[in-house]
Amino acid sequence: MRLKPIVIFGVFFILSAVQLKAQSNYQSDYLSGKNYFRAGEYQRAQNHFKKLLDINENNPFYLYATYFYGLSAYESGDVALGMEALRGILATHPEWDNIEEVKVWYGKMLLEEGDLFKGIELLNDVKSDDVKAIANDLKKGLLSRYDSIPELQKAIELNPYDKILAQHLANRISRQPLVERKVELMEFLIDSFDLNKSGFDYIDESVSQKKDVYRVGVMLPFMAEGLSTSKGNKGNQFILDIYQGISQAVLELNKEEKRIELYAYDTQQDSAATAELLASGDLLQMDMIIGPLYPDPAKLVREYSGANRINMVNPLSTNSVTIGTNPYSFLMKSTPETRAKIAAQYAVKHYENKNATIFYGDKEQDSVFAYSYKSLLEADSFNISWMAASRSPMASTEILRSLTEVFETDTLPDSDKVYISNTVKVKVGEEDSLILSRDTLGHIMVASSDNLLVSNVLSALDTRRDSIPVIAFDDLLEMNQISFDQLQRMKVVMIGQNYFDFSSPKVAEFKENYRKTYNKLPSQYSYDGYETMRYFGEQLIEYGNYFQYGIYKEGFQPGYLYFGFDYTNANDNQVVPITTMESLELKLLNYENVEDKPSEFKE
Template sequence: MIHKKLIVCLAFLIPVTVFAQVNYNQQFFNAKQLFREGKYNLAMEGFKPLIPYAANNQYSEYASFYYALAAHNQGYMAVAKDMFNQLKSLHPNWDKMDEVNFWLGKIYLDGKDYFQGLKILSSIKDKKMEKEINALKTKALMPITDIETLKMMREEYPKDEIIGKALVGALAKDMANKDSRTMLESMITQYNLKRSDYFPETPKTIYKDTYAVSVLLPFMVNTLDPTPGRKRNQIVLDFYEGMKLAADTLAKQNIKISLRAYDTDRSVEKIKTLLKTDELKNSDLLVGPFFPEENKPIQDFSLENKINVFNPFSNNSDVIGTNPYAFLYQPSIETMGKKSGEFMASHARKKNCIVFYGTSRRDSLLAATFVDKAREKGLKVLGSHRITKETLPKIVSTLATATEYDEYKYAKQFTLRKDSLGGVFVASDDALIYTKVLGAVDTRGDTVTVLGSEDWLEQTALELDKYSALPVAFIAPNISLPNNPHLAAFIRKFIKVHGRTPSLYSKMGYEFMLFTGNQLKKNGAYFQDGMNKEKAINGYLTQGFNYQFSRDNQLIPFIRFKNGGAVLVDKR
């Protein structure tokens, strides 16, 4: 690329007497023919002698233009941009300047220098080029998702419909934000757009005496042994036991649920066979699946038959895609990251933080969304570190590299000085990572806030009472606080029926069925519109739910441990 620029510069250093001998007509014709044949490199060489101005050279402007265009067609964007700008500078009154500005504007837009590109395109006077300009802007602007960037463009060009519609598209992807929804409604009216293209519309809701809830999970009945020991699919069995107990509770409240269990056997083919049955087509709510590979046929079935479906376990928003009938019972990874960024910005004593995350896609996305929101809320992110088994020591070296010791050889000062750090966000459930972080923070002994996941509490890497002594908070959408009277009643009931204490997944199943059962009773089979009208829905065992203009749970509680028990710190 630098070499090509040099060629252009050198052209101006060659004495004019050399060019006096050039047959300008023949030279231009030959170069133009090479250009037409797609031999752009040779064409550039042919146009080069015609670029400098001479009294008998009528092709200077055209040669400059085609030289730049040939460079563009070969991907030499910097060379093309420089030559187009030179052409504008040396020949500002050329009658083909609109063409120059079109290509220059394209180069800037393709390079994501949107404001410069729009400025140049706005200077084009030829109305016949409007269609091509609009196509160019549409291709460049529609993929933009940053709402603030598009708002700035709209302020500068308030009458530009393409910018407006690009903003509409970005707002539609931010429906959980009230301000975005309000602005979207206004712009849909302004541009006379079809509302259903942006606000998914479901059929008019249906109320019934009894609602059929079909559970598609790998119960693996044929492989279960009769012994009381823990089964491979114990999570699924516990969850369904909780659902059954909740259905019994709902029946006593005159909410009738016909709970139907279908064993998927962890087989996509088995699921496809089940989905062909009329019984499943008459469901009011589908629950499942458990494994990612089983998701597509269930989503396709839900969309085709207009049946709402809840995935009770996944945080991955890709699971529900664009299906307006699909929901996550859990908060999505993006929601957890954003709400965690807000929490840290509000609760960290110092306005800076460090992020550690694992190697999975989930961890990377969680960390990235946290970082974006934390920065938006005014936190300075000092570092975001991907941790592998090989780089595990980086946690201690970052947080707890000692520089001073007391008389007992205990660290009293560190490279990252005490009380200089506000928070540490750990976007991983890998015990190797979070125990290293907690150990390093414990060594520091300062006021840093560590934020992690409630899933840590289900692991045995640390005793629960250890968390009371550490400055750690948890993202806890499924937590049941010990002072909740409903929790004690549920535990008593579960023990009476099953002869053992309930697991976390039994509690989840119970809460899930109570939540969806009440939504069916209150808002009918298509409960979306009803949920859109409520910002917060009280939970029974948990802190509750928020599905307002969202298809994952937007309400996230944050807890700490004090005196061996969970205490609510905040919910967002």
């Protein structure tokens, strides 16, 4: 009987020795795995940690090993395995002492793999101050992978107190082209999170200088050395017309007292000449620059304007590239993106049929308008049933043919087979069946100033006689092939750039004053130059050299010759008149009560 305790003790001793040896092996594998992990040999580290993944009372390294096993697998390229390991710890051991580090690593993995919402949520769930600092540094670095404004906007809605996320979203917005920039959202983020305004070219009343006299530099290709003294139109007559219009506006702005000084600079339509002008330093004394007109000199001045914070205005361009991301660059006219936005708002409001057809021409701005219009309609659940470019007379003719194509059916006697033949009709009758029905086409947008395309589309729709709604550019008012009567009969809706009433007293007064000064009548370029200087000169006088802080919030302002201006949070003119023909006169459709509201479609 005395042998029994001895036997039991012996068994206990043996078991203890086995346990100690097992623990020793676990510890050895764990330490080896960590050494390999530190050395960046993740596959070998993973192999050692894998031996420690069994749960038993002799393995005190199970959670640590699982954690490092997941990290090693992830770093070795086995993303799914690595994320699964950490996800398991979060689910089964949420109270583990090192759970904060697991959150950081798993949040990092989620962000690296494209899961913005869950990644941000996990990193924001870290409570420890020390680990929180690491999580924030990771977040700052990894957010650079995300540039979708809608996605980031959704993320800030889910995490309304995340300043790092707000800073990144504001930065992304500030780098957008100005025609796409969500200025109100950016300003909300800057104010709500007390972000540093200097990093966003944020302009308010405090930075704008009010002066007695403002200097305006006019940078145009005068080509002074090649000017002829002979009478008649010069080779660069339109440039002279712009400048004379500008000069006429300055005369009137200075009528009571001198407020504007004008300085002319000849860019010679040449980048080298423009660069030399900029290098001279003279432009640094300007409060505003008008021009240049051509792309290469304009690009140089745009960069100069942005770097030196000098406002510049282009009197002719409608290209959003002219603005780019420079908050100091303005257009007197509207970009295709802006006109497409206003046109889409009109279509959404007035057309119940959610189908639409878009034809566009071969110019770059035609396609910019067309695809902007398409995107905006699709965002409002429209279906684009047909979209086609017309880059040749043949393509335009094919559109005409397709719009007027009908089918005729012939059922053979004693047979249920139906044979269909396609024909193109000169005039579609009530008995004809069109291949493309009115419901299928919806309304038609003709985004082009091409005479042939516009006239072919209108001719085809006249032939169909099914009253499909049409929207087109108001350039067709200048097309000889299209009569005002046809526009009125077809109820064509026209998207304008800006316009003025030639019969108004103000226009008559300007023409008379211009004739007295220059002994000739103004051209369209004279009007453009005059209205640019008149409007922006008044803004200089009213708000100072950084007038944008005022016009961004001013809303609609009547023009002097033109219908009006609106730069609400924008650097191109947001006034886009929509007209139709009634009683053979143009009728405004979207500015019914200018005194009360800028536009019924205004956002």
